[in-house]
Amino acid sequence: MLSTGTEKKIDLTPGDDGTPTHVAIIMDGNGRWAKQRRLPRVAGHKKGADAVRECVRACGELGISYLTLYAFSSENWKRSEEEVDDLMGLLRHYLRHEIEALNRNNVRLRCIGGRERLSSDIVELMTHAEERTARNTGLTLILALNYGAQAEIVEAARRLAAKAAAGEVKPEEIDETMFAAHLQTADFPDPDIIIRTSGEKRLSNFLLWQAAYAELIFIDDYWPDFTKETLLKALAEFGLRERRYGARLG
Ligand code: FPP
Numbered sequence: 001m002l003s004t005g006t007e008k009k010i011d012l013t014p015g016d017d018g019t020p021t022h023v024a025i026i027m028d029g030n031g032r033w034a035k036q037r038r039l040p041r042v043a044g045h046k047k048g049a050d051a052v053r054e055c056v057r058a059c060g061e062l063g064i065s066y067l068t069l070y071a072f073s074s075e076n077w078k079r080s081e082e083e084v085d086d087l088m089g090l091l092r093h094y095l096r097h098e099i100e101a102l103n104r105n106n107v108r109l110r111c112i113g114g115r116e117r118l119s120s121d122i123v124e125l126m127t128h129a130e131e132r133t134a135r136n137t138g139l140t141l142i143l144a145l146n147y148g149a150q151a152e153i154v155e156a157a158r159r160l161a162a163k164a165a166a167g168e169v170k171p172e173e174i175d176e177t178m179f180a181a182h183l184q185t186a187d188f189p190d191p192d193i194i195i196r197t198s199g200e201k202r203l204s205n206f207l208l209w210q211a212a213y214a215e216l217i218f219i220d221d222y223w224p225d226f227t228k229e230t231l232l233k234a235l236a237e238f239g240l241r242e243r244r245y246g247a248r249l250g
Pocket of ligand 1: 027028029030031032033045046048049052069070071072076087090091094143198223
């Protein structure tokens with residue numbers, strides 16, 4: 001139940017069998033995984049990219065409708081030039097070489113985040129991948145690239161302010177539904193579950209608005225060690241939690 005107009009009507013309820021509709025993941029710990037093995041950080045990111053493949057496949061198999069992965073935050077530019085280049089190289093490789101496999105598996109790819117700072121060839125690959133997979137009806141894989149939630153919220157506020165200044169909306173008409181429809185995630189339901197690996201317990205500027213009712217699940221494993229088993233354990237924990245959306249039950 002989605003709409004792409006100014007109204008955002010989203011069914012928040014996970015599937016009847018308890019499977020979440022939307023899983024979002026903060027993939028953390030690539031560097032520590034590599035350090036533990038006395039390997040360069042890039043080795044952790046490469047193994048992390050393998051874990052991305054496994055996770056996408058597992059979500060497809062489990063009938064999850066949306067998977068959002070925090071692949072590169074707007075703060076990640078502060079890393080060394082070498083590491084940023086390595087991460088961009090992996091993203092480039094993923095967008096270039098995985099698209100046909102995603103397409104065969106009926107996966108629809110969407111990207112969120114600011115495109116202005118990304119190199120033009122990566123933006124072209126993103127756009128091509130989105131167009132190539134647009135008609136797929138299986139898992140929607142949302143890659144957050146150069147993404148920061150505060151910037152996303154500010155941008156939505158700016159767009160609404162411009163509409164108000166132009167007389168297209170009245171300030172008093174602006175409510176949560178209209179606001180959400182101006183976020184980059186307007187086409188997707190909010191995540192039911194946000195998983196963060198590596199033992200850190202923070203949201204780090206990821207989906208701050210959309211996280212309002214998400215269950216937060218923190219896993220000690222580093223991201224490169226993430227497997228279908230890890231996902232199943234997180235989903236089992238999700239299944240045990242009672243979601244109330246602020247209401248009293250019983
Ligand atoms: C955090 O590990 C992870 C990232 C910076 C982003 C995740 C990137 C990948 C999995 C690589 C490729 C992605 C795709 C979509 C192909 P970290 O370096 O912050 O780990 P640390 O905290 O242990 O240093």
